[in-house]
Amino acid sequence: MPATSTTTPAAAPRVPDGGAASRQHTLRERNLRLVAAAVFEATAPPSRADVAAATGLTRATVSTLVDRLVAGRLVAELPPVAAQRAGRPAVPLVPAGRSVVGLGLEVNVDYLGARALDLVGDVVAERVVTGSLHDSDPREVLGRLRTIATEVIAEVEAGGMRVAGARLALPGLVDVRGARLEVAPNLGWSSVEPVPELDLRTGDGSALDVEVANEAKLAALAELAGDVPSSFLYVSGDVGVGAGIVVDRHLFLGERGWNGEIGHVVVDPAGPRCSCGATGCLEQYAGKEVLLRGAGLPSSAPVHAIVDLLRAGDDAALATVRRGGRALGAALATFVNLVDVSTIVLGGAYAELYGWVGHVVEGVVEERALAAPFAPVDVRPAAAGPHAALAGGAREVLRSVVADPASWV
Numbered sequence: 001m002p003a004t005s006t007t008t009p010a011a012a013p014r015v016p017d018g019g020a021a022s023r024q025h026t027l028r029e030r031n032l033r034l035v036a037a038a039v040f041e042a043t044a045p046p047s048r049a050d051v052a053a054a055t056g057l058t059r060a061t062v063s064t065l066v067d068r069l070v071a072g073r074l075v076a077e078l079p080p081v082a083a084q085r086a087g088r089p090a091v092p093l094v095p096a097g098r099s100v101v102g103l104g105l106e107v108n109v110d111y112l113g114a115r116a117l118d119l120v121g122d123v124v125a126e127r128v129v130t131g132s133l134h135d136s137d138p139r140e141v142l143g144r145l146r147t148i149a150t151e152v153i154a155e156v157e158a159g160g161m162r163v164a165g166a167r168l169a170l171p172g173l174v175d176v177r178g179a180r181l182e183v184a185p186n187l188g189w190s191s192v193e194p195v196p197e198l199d200l201r202t203g204d205g206s207a208l209d210v211e212v213a214n215e216a217k218l219a220a221l222a223e224l225a226g227d228v229p230s231s232f233l234y235v236s237g238d239v240g241v242g243a244g245i246v247v248d249r250h251l252f253l254g255e256r257g258w259n260g261e262i263g264h265v266v267v268d269p270a271g272p273r274c275s276c277g278a279t280g281c282l283e284q285y286a287g288k289e290v291l292l293r294g295a296g297l298p299s300s301a302p303v304h305a306i307v308d309l310l311r312a313g314d315d316a317a318l319a320t321v322r323r324g325g326r327a328l329g330a331a332l333a334t335f336v337n338l339v340d341v342s343t344i345v346l347g348g349a350y351a352e353l354y355g356w357v358g359h360v361v362e363g364v365v366e367e368r369a370l371a372a373p374f375a376p377v378d379v380r381p382a383a384a385g386p387h388a389a390l391a392g393g394a395r396e397v398l399r400s401v402v403a404d405p406a407s408w409v
């Protein structure tokens, strides 16, 4: 602390000519944001009067701004309902469907895909192509992704909709600001800059804004569309195992956005070699391919093949899934001890295997998390469905539209 406790107040910033007009403009944009948020975050369709009450803006201001959002096709009006008191019937306001869409893209170890979601949350177009991408060539794979993404964009635009942007989910360490993948061990990719490689364009030839993010983190955000507490740990069980930490409905990213690499938490230092180069990582016990092989299936088999064996009481499948569940539980108990979280969401393959791994994980967490007797940890299956990172990515694009509606109306 400086020795003096008083400071000289800074001179008031000089307002350049046109400052008042610029402030007016900024204020209008801020109010438009408030009104959009009031419609998009409402639990039931609000009327203009409800929006005025929620935002503290006048009815006249709200009406003008709502008209802009309706004309820009971000907000739609439902048929009027009779007012409870005397007066004009109220017009409920809802997010507009099939107008602006967000594009979720993903390259994972055994599939790649593109999904377009509209502001209502409906899937309006999707392509998913399965097949092993282990040790693949980034240029070739991104070229294939470009083809299916371009098909989805064309389909969306043929339906009279606009694509607001895209998020690409990748299974590895992503430098979000530099839009660069540092490493994805299971793909065998390192130092890849996918955005120029994709070079996605809308129908009129303009470049589509594409951001890059980690797959498990986007999948975690997809859960927010459902009934989930505002803070939770999401674990994505695929060939790799990743996690997303959500605090108050926002991702906690760590210093560089590289947290959540739970697949490389050590289970047994003397264990098998991992794709990352270390030994005994969680992925070598609870990764999807390890579980499939342990059950006597080819590592390219779909997860429901192992579910069929589990249902039939197959000993090898039961033992492998139990072993994987215990390793996962131990890693998660460590996490609970470190950060104090009371909800764990099991996604990806673990959602399908939940009936067999859920109670195993819960049991180990109960044994090993010091706080468990005082605050039980809820271990639940993910609700967002398959390829959740596609949904999470598309939702992130749409969230940025609602946060900055002036750019879209």
Ligand SMILES: [Zn+2]
Pocket: 263, 264, 274, 275, 276, 277, 278, 281, 283
């Ligand atoms: Zn590893």
